[in-house]
Amino acid sequence: MSNWEATRLVTARELKVKIRDKTFLISTGFLLVFAILGTVVPSLIGGGATSVAVVTGAATEQLTAAGLEVREVADAAEAERLVRDGDVDSALVGGVVLALDDEPGDVVSALSVSPEVRLLDPDAINPGLAFLVPYLFAMVFFFTSLMFGLQIAQSVTEEKQTRIVEILVSSVPPRVLLAGKVLAGALLAFGQIGLLALVAIAGLRLSGSEQDNGVSLLNLLAPAIAWFLPFFVVGFVLLAAMWAVAGALVSRQEDINSVSTPVQLAVMLPFFGTIFLSDNKPAMTIMSYIPFSAPIAMPVRLFTGDAAGWEPFASLGVLALAAAGMLVIAARLYEGSLLRTNGKTSLGAAWRSSEKLSV
Incomplete structure (x- = not known):
């Protein structure tokens, strides 16, 4: 069996386990309810037309x-x-x-008789949307990366704790296990976000609140959302690899938090940075080329019109290279720590152990 076929089997196994998991189903239901409440309820509370x-x-x-x-x-x-x-x-x-x-x-x-109005900047973004859109992009990427990433780490640690990983490694290489877990997590996260987006769009249409000064909000958001999707996928792969390594470094679920602080910071700092610096153009420009913040910062800049046409391609290229490099490093650390069940494993020990295995 080739590595690709083995990766597909691992991915299918992870998908089946997660889809049947009550926590995953409950969290998905909660997000869908949140999307409905956020789009339909405000119009119902308003009571419709006067x-x-x-x-x-x-x-x-x-x-x-x-x-x-x-x-x-x-x-x-x-x-x-x-x-x-x-x-x-x-x-x-x-x-x-x-x-x-x-x-x-x-x-x-x-x-009333309204005076003639001449707009000096007719293409300016509505101030409310200028605040809300960065917050929504940041919140979606933050919670999805944190929730699914933590599930990947817990899954790896659980397999170590129950010794199931020893059976799995006897059938497929550790790097294939890593690839399957990352791919399954990315598919689940992407599917959940896609479902959330469909519900939100349907809610906007049903509530009649998709217009902003006569312009469709969906048309305004479409370019940014179209770019957010590939940025989200590649950015999630980058973080998922880090979460998998965090899970492989420990042998107990209780120890995950103690080794995952760098990963949590990589998720939290871009979230707060985008919210507090969304109106700071130089800061957002820099953030759009930093791999951990690019999945949020670049779509926001596209929405506000601050990015040149070539910039999203360059930013996505930098992010893809960073994700590929992280996968190579993560595969080595994952391989060197997966079978070590004597407490916590340091990054140095995992790296050296991988060297011995390769020899």
């Missing part, structure tokens, strides 16, 4: 064009009654807007 009662023919077209729900009535008395009974939010009677206890700003705006 309803306004008007006497037949009075400013009906003007109010309807503003997106308000217009209800035509026969006279002013009926309009006032509907407001008092709570059947409509407001009413227009003789040029006067009636409301029960709060001024209906959207109705007043619809009836």
